[in-house]
Amino acid sequence: MALTRAGMRKQVIENLSQVAPPGERFVACVHCETGLSPWLAHVLERIPFVGGLIGIVIYSMRDYYFITLTNTSLVIHRAARVTNKPKEFVFAVPITASPITGIKKGWLLWSRMYFAFPGETKPKRLNFHRIWNSDVQHFITAMPHAVEGAEQLGVPLQVPGQGSYSPDPAPSDQHGQG
Numbered sequence: 001m002a003l004t005r006a007g008m009r010k011q012v013i014e015n016l017s018q019v020a021p022p023g024e025r026f027v028a029c030v031h032c033e034t035g036l037s038p039w040l041a042h043v044l045e046r047i048p049f050v051g052g053l054i055g056i057v058i059y060s061m062r063d064y065y066f067i068t069l070t071n072t073s074l075v076i077h078r079a080a081r082v083t084n085k086p087k088e089f090v091f092a093v094p095i096t097a098s099p100i101t102g103i104k105k106g107w108l109l110w111s112r113m114y115f116a117f118p119g120e121t122k123p124k125r126l127n128f129h130r131i132w133n134s135d136v137q138h139f140i141t142a143m144p145h146a147v148e149g150a151e152q153l154g155v156p157l158q159v160p161g162q163g164s165y166s167p168d169p170a171p172s173d174q175h176g177q178g
Contacts, residue, residue: 005131008084012066015077015086028138029068032126038110069139104148105133
């Protein structure tokens with residue numbers, strides 16, 4: 001059971017290597033849970049007499065996922081409820097399909113984004129912990145239009161040339177030659 005972000009990432013990369021086509025490179029991943037804000041769930045479960053039942057209902061209705069950003073795709077795996085271990089592959093979509101919207105990094109502990117799952121009419125709210133913020137920054141770089149309020153900042157809805165993402169600049173062969 002992986003308890004650290006690095007341990008969970010290692011397990012995600014192992015799972016990804018089983019389903020990814022050749023040439024697919026891991027860039028970042030985020031562990032998410034669906035449903036209400038974890039803050040609100042925490043407050044509701046503190047209600048005397050019925051709070052415990054409310055908490056059980058909220059947490060039993062949650063789904064847990066790993067969303068992995070590769071150089072060309074977003075890959076979704078289910079995550080185990082207790083161990084946070086990546087489970088079965090759910091689906092993959094190209095980055096150009098851009099199913100992520102409304103990314104909002106919270107200032108304290110929890111942040112959120114919306115993900116349009118295939119076959120569903122409304123995007124699902126996905127909550128992620130702040131330990132994943134550095135990974136989410138790669139998602140934002142690959143899909144700047146997915147940030148909440150991007151349209152007010154003048155970010156185009158579709159980024160020209162989008163479809164492949166590389167977090168590192170290509171090495172220059174001319175460095176040091178003279």
